[in-house]
Amino acid sequence: MPRPKSDFEQLHPCDFYTAEELLKTDQMYTVYEIARLLQGLDPDAELEAETEDILLDWAIPWVMNNADDLVIAEPEADDEPGYYGLKSDDR
Known part of the structure; x- marks a missing residue:
């Protein structure tokens, strides 16, 4: 259910990293690894x-x-996630 803005002590801008800021050009990542990187975690971090x-x-x-x-x-494999990476001229 929606809540009034006044319920929150602080509101933050919804700024995200650009793809170039987050990902290395020579690597491919699953969405799970990207999720970790967006939070400043290691892509292999163990999470519940x-x-x-x-x-x-x-x-x-x-x-x-x-x-x-x-x-x-x-x-x-069919039961595994796909991979995402930065577009580049070499591939």
């Missing part, structure tokens, strides 16, 4: 499932918003 679900709420819109700057690679 509930925490990871919350972080995905940030990562999925970020991927969609930055889609023009990204390339996609197929997952290695």
